[in-house]
Amino acid sequence: MTAAHEVRGQFRAVQGTLDDLGTPLAEVTFVVVDLETTGGSAADSAITEIGAVKVRGGVELGELGTLVDPGGPIPPFITALTGITTAMVTAAPRMDAVLPAFLEFARGCVLVAHNAPFDIGFLKAACAAQGYAWPAFPVVDTVDLARRVLGKDEVPNCKLGTLARFFRTRTEPTHRALADARATVEVLHGLIERLGSFGVTSLEELRGFAKAPTPEQRRKRHLADDVPSTPGVYLFEDAAGEILYVGKSGDLRSRVRSYFTGSETRWRVREMVGLAERVRTIVCATGLEAEVRELRLIAEHKPRYNRRSKFPERAIWLKLTAEPFPRLSIVRECRDDGARYLGPISSRRQAEEARAALHEAVPLRQCTQRLTVRLIERGRARTCALADLGRCGAPCDGRESPDAYAVHAETARAIMEGDVRPVVAAAQVRIDRLASELRYEEAGAQRDRLAAFVRAAARGQRLTALARLPELVAARPGFDGGWELSVVRYGRLAAAGTVPPRAHPRPYVDALIATAETVFPPAGGAPGGVALGAPPSSGATAEEMECVLRWLDLPGVRLVELDGAWTCPAHGAEGLRTWIDNAYASHDPEARQGRR
Template sequence: MTTVHGNDVPDVGVQGTLDDLGTPLAEVTFVVVDLETTGGSAADSAITEIGAVKVRGGEPLGEFGTLVDPGGPIPPFITALTGITTAMVTAAPRMDSVLPAFLEFARGAVLVAHNAPFDIGFLKAACAEQGRAWPAFPVVDTVDLARRVLSRDEVPNCKLGTLARFFRTATEPTHRALADARATVEVLHGLIERLGSFGVTSLEEMRGFAKAPTPEQRRKRHLAEGVPSAPGVYLFEDGSGEVLYVGKSGDLRSRVRSYFTGSETRRRVREMVGLAENVRTIPCATGLEAEVRELRLIAEHKPRYNKRSKFPERAIWLKLTAEPFPRLSIVRECRDDGACYLGPVSSRHQAEEARAALHEAVPLRQCTQRLSPRLIAAGRARTCALAELGRCGAPCEGRESAADYAAHADTARAVMRGDVRPVVAAAQVRIDRLAAELRYEEAAAQRDRLHAFVRAAARGQRLAALAALPELVAALPAFDGGWELSVVRYGRLAAAGTVPPHARPRPYVDALIATAETVFPPSGGAPGGVALGAAPSAGATAEEMECVLRWLDRPGVRLVEVRGTWTCPAHGAEGRRERLDRVVSDRAARDRAYGDPASTAHPARARASRRPMR
């Protein structure tokens, strides 16, 4: 049910003109708005709640609050986050009746939101769906303001909860629209007080201040002079030559210049620009070469202002050890030691889940002792309770011979190298049994465990297939009518070049192959994952090979030459991964909702400091 209440005070127009000296902030009517939604994108999600507070001169003028029927069920993770259930919105008004009321409530005011692009994006989408013109409200984003007026020593991030605690707001953000809008009002007032020390007293000054470059950014603009307009890699360096940050771009000149403008609002990056004394650029022939060079330079220099890709040597692997009674171990290095490796895996937790899934299918021992026939014969092997539970054949007690145990190890090795059917079948039996017993949470946990294994296996099998390939030459149509060429050897980008429009490609291909880097086969070379290690003898890191695979998957790519056999296992994990990804999409969305959106390691975290599921 929609509720609108407040004093009958006429709104004050705030749209400034060139003749105005500016609208004093005390005379500006702000409408602070907050939304709750069923997802993170206006393209496939709907609004479930709108909360708004109208204020002027620090005094509240009215509030607007309503639940909204999104036209479908509320996802479970949204209910867990906000407390809004499907039953709560069943009798709520639809957006076609809520939107006109909200637009009338906000008419003539300045809209304020925390991470405004998110909320304004949903409101604009709702207007477009109803065939309404967006009123083009002036918009203020409290995230941008906080990034300008607060230092990292004061707040570690600009999330609403963090700012509410810093300003000691009377209202605590609770993931409900009206409560969060009230908290944002108090945050706005705290930020406006800070703006006074910067001499900002009008609306026009405030909006410009949030997007204006810092003095350090303006002073360092000369660093972008002479940067070419070409794809490549750029390195920010301090006065001593230390690399502070490495990035890539399809247009180096445009990208580097953006660091010295108001469009760059990331506090950490602005801090980096203040320390930089030089920008070094490395032009590249293609976008793929730029992406690969960026990864290699980040791994080499480990710049303090880069967050990802700095430590490829710390990748996590699931290892089937090479010993008389092999066991599964989680390691951070892939060696040429005769063992079988699966991965790399994204985190230790995922590795533990994948190991548990494999243990459910194959009765390998789970103890960590180095077990040998001599130790068993002497009766000095330690025993555990898993044998009594039927989870281990107890070779430590001599109940299972080395030959019988070797059959289990061979099954595990075959699973890790290509045939995942035993793990999938065993997991499906457990999931079906738990679901039949109405133990849905346990069934979901088993599903997630299977998903972790399948994802790890699919990744390892794709990378192993590429790493085992002596040479692959591929071409991608370029925008100008020519071609982008890549030579890949044992998973490593060995050369990149272009073919001009209307030229015969073959001479360029031959020249590129002849001048490509020599890459030796990865040590071990077995398809179980040994070829994917980060050892110096490896052809490429896993992250570089994934860049190459993404490029090869692009529409229009043609294989020019392939030396060797490029295949994936017939019963491998790739075919099952896509289906499982769809099944757990709700879980992934829930993780995004609870994640830190300020981090760019996640696609949903590119939005400014705020939870994306609002």
């Protein structure tokens, strides 16, 4: 191999060195690592198991595998996923003993992980906690490599289990660290074989390959040429005008251009770029307006390459039915039917946890039959075993009168409308009793139920308070010395604008109010929740209101005008939200995201 050097206007050939070729992959020592943890965030979770395999040139050089005592109980959800229980890690070494051994095992090697940001993030956090400087390990992510090497027609996704089946690995991933590390080794070797057809033979080429833009990305760069450098929303469209993807940014030009560079590694987005033929932009006055417009456009058009916010109508609610003997039901629509609603709730499992917490405090019936006095008098009501367990007063067989049951229903109604103290008190009694009996996993389950209820109630109360305001006008200092203005009506962003630097804001506020969208109140006044099932002209979706609330919570935001009373219940869940988040964050099964 030769290189050309210019000397006084002439070129002469110079023999290149072997260093110019990089480090051959056959000579690179890889340490493939996998972790199991108590949650999905290194900020509030801990490592429970480390598995690592050292390989070079396709030959295994060594293994390291050990359970790790995380210093606390393992949530039941994690136990169900990994099979690792609190009892298993009780006698395991702590991280202060495991980490030095791992760092020595991996010294001078290239770290490999499947979804590397997850595992490397936990290892960096462990080093910081133990007072170790993080070694400058080169890192290779097999997810990034798979997204570049394998097409969607070959694998539907890049989860470790999917890739293991595709490459027919001898070791099956089982959500245990060492087994998953062994499977990742075989996946890495399969990917390296594929990389040969791309001319990748060195470590340097391997690390740069996943970050390089595809030919389609390079070819479509001209789509960003006319995009302005302002806040707004961008829409990728195909040749037929179908909206493929909707996004928002404070700088449209910079964000759209990033889709055509190597920094964009998501295979779905790269596929979308290949189909796109134009980028349409909507300039917005403020970042909040851009965020809200993005949500509305996604909900309206449901672009196939957007994953979140596409179906706000599918929100989940906990409903106290309006019938002679009310019960708690999980529904997907909030109606003006005289019932009481708690929510919206993020998932059905969280709704079931919240319902269980409420049942612990109030002995409502848990059967699904439509129970009436006449049905009971005729002896045709079905009975269940909960009455014998003391979990229900059994109005179905006449043991509890309609008046006595009405007291329970009224208590549940008061809880859902704002006074959450009975649920918290009942849960705390059970948690304390279980903990005193050393039944920590059951106590953890009770904590999860309480956390689900408090978060759902706090969210509903915050949204309901905003949704009931006929009009709210707020201002936030702008970066240029002016002001950002927002007019919010019944929780919906009705108008957004700006005030130039050194200008008097009053005329701009008056003009914005006068031209703001007319918004009607939510159906039925949102009795206990925000009526997402109402027409679009009536209020806003929960996600839009949460965007508005986040903006209102920003430093420097000032209320300009307020029509109505903006309050939360005195004994509501909002005051407990921070306490729950701090006390139960490490036990929250929602924190661990599926990384495979």
